Amino acid sequence: MAHTKRTRPAHRAGRTDRTLGSRQLAALLPDPAEARPAYRHLAQAISALILDGRIALHVRLPAERELATALNTSRATVTAVYDLLRESGYAHSRQGSGTWTALPEGRAPRGVARLLGPHDTAIDLARAAPNLSRQTLTDALARVSPQLAEHVDTPGYHPYGLPELRAAIAERFTRRGLATVPEQILVTSGAQHALTLVLGLLARPGDRIMVENPSYPNALEAIRRARLRTVPVPVTDTGWDTGTIEAALRHAAPRLAYLIPDFHNPTGCLMPESQRARTLRAAQRSGTWLVIDETLTELALDVPAPPPFACHAAPGGTGQVIVTGSMSKTHWAGLRIGWLRAPARLVTELAGQRVATDMGGSVLDQLLALDLLDRSEELLPQRLEQSRRQRAALTSALAEHLPQWTWHLPPGGLSLWVDLGEPVAAALAERALDYGVRIEGGAYFATDPGIFEQRLRIPYTTPPETLREAVHRMAATLADGLTSSSTGRRPHWIA
Known part of the structure; x- marks a missing residue:
């Protein structure tokens, strides 16, 4: 097709x-x-x-x-x-x-406010984004400075991405089992940028797109702004139902499907290999483009990192699979480096789409990304061990202070999808600010309002002592009650 x-x-x-x-x-x-x-x-x-x-x-x-x-x-x-x-x-x-x-003066849309982060001393659990050590960044800057000087004599525009970075990303796919050449890679300003480019090129308002429910909020927002009609398929604590996915693809025949099969955000589930193969076959039959978000793929804590999703396709069946990735979750979101892998011709068309708003990424950031990727065998194990310690601290604190809450331990990723047992997530998130904790209720991850009110996504991307303190504060919030009248404030939506 x-x-x-x-x-x-x-x-x-x-x-x-x-x-x-x-x-x-x-x-x-x-x-x-x-x-x-x-x-x-x-x-x-x-x-x-x-x-x-x-x-x-x-x-x-x-x-x-x-x-x-x-x-x-x-x-x-x-x-x-x-x-x-x-x-x-x-x-x-x-x-x-x-x-x-309209938007009241001084208020920012929620997605923007989340990215700006707290301007106070609140513990920020609204974002699942790890930091990069200062020493790691300082050392990388020292190594790439001479290379940056060599680029000063060039215009510096690379709409496809820095050639050597494209080659490195392609080689990583090949090493993981999916033969890839640089012409199949487009370097972007993050995985969200890659998704937005794909939506802008391959879909038009009113087209259907299959999405998981719950899913990554910023992706859902991009889909809403593209005015696409979502076809939700549930992801529960035990994962996906392949029959439901096949039925959605068969009956709705969506133009696109956006999936996070590797340590799904927010549930942490990992899609089994058999389900991947069946999903690929069903998408091929319906003519649906699969957009596979691999942002969290390398954050495998208890299992080996999965091979690329497209590896499970029949020979010649990867023509309608687009894979997006990023350094935001494995390294640092401040680099703003992501990528997509797609058929070479489509990459050319996406690059043309890109230059209308973004003529190319920062050369410095791309050189830093290349340096850090070259050192993945040294840096990634450290990141994984840090995440395991932080996850253990969070689960231990929850078991001690909030034993009524339940969760399934994810085999990877950066967060827990916690069941509070009652639909109080929104009230808890609002009240917890008074106790110095910023967190998002489960409804923020839903395709439709009014669901997942009994859920919280709790990232384990901050130090263990900070996570323990955050849980202690949330327990105190619940102990003091969640009635809005106890805050003594007007609701934020009137301010």
Whole structure:
């Protein structure tokens, strides 16, 4: 099957693509009868969806009468909802054109806020990102400085990536069992950048994409912004159900499928080899492009690192498999180095897509990445041993202070997917800030709102003593109760 993007239909006149339908919004909101006053309950839900990115900015909200009908509530309730959203800065009105979503002054979208990190002394468990030792970085900088000087006489633009780095990444794939040449590699500014390029080239608004539920939040956000229709398949504590995946591919025939089979984020599950082969065959039958996220592949703590997913394809069957990877989880996210492996022709097309917004990555960062990759046999075992110690500290602290919580020990990756036993994750995450812990509730990893409220993703990427203190603080948070009135503050969505 040809892998170039399908011809897009001519753009339709009007602003229908900037309007949120009443049924679409109602499906995202809780039942107005669940809490009183209903208008505050609904306004809080809409503002949270705007911060999460599940409702885009600068889109028109449904007419009051239409939304009232969809929610089976009064128009007066919806009027009060919109009034409160305008007062708190989450909406504004244009005369004669309705009510439009907005962001209050001083607030950042949730994804941006998470990446900015805390500006206080809170323990940050919202990000599963390890640090790089200062000595390792200093030594690498000293080694690459002479090489950087050699590049000063060149323009410095490498839309495909630095040739020697492409060759090194290709050689790593070959060593792992998947023969690869440099022409099949595109160096990107992280795995998220690679995914965004793929979505922009191979999909159009309205196309279906199969995704795991739960999944990596930033990937889900990229998919929402591309206006793709998700086809969720569940990932439980015991992993994937192959029959469900095959049925989704057969019946929905999605254009793309985004999977994290290696130490899945957030569950930590590792997909068995038999499931990989069946998934590849099913995707081939449905004509679906598989986008395999290998960001966590090398973080194998209790098992050997798995070979590339595409190794399980029949001969000649890897033509519609795209693999993305990154140094963010194995080394340091500050390098902003990722890559994708795809058919050479597709790599050429993706490079063309890239230069419209990004003419090439930093030469210095790529030289540093090359140096660190060359030293993987020295650095990676240290990283794995550090992760094992931190994981042990976290599980020990949880068993001591929060024995009612349960989890399956992941064989790799960077986090635990913890079951709290009751749907209090969002309340706990909000209240824990008062105790100096920043963490994300499970709903943030869901394809749809209202699920995984009994789950927390707890990364073990900070020192053992910090993890023990974080667990102690979360236990204190629960012991003191989770009622919002105890904080003595207005909810953050009104601030």
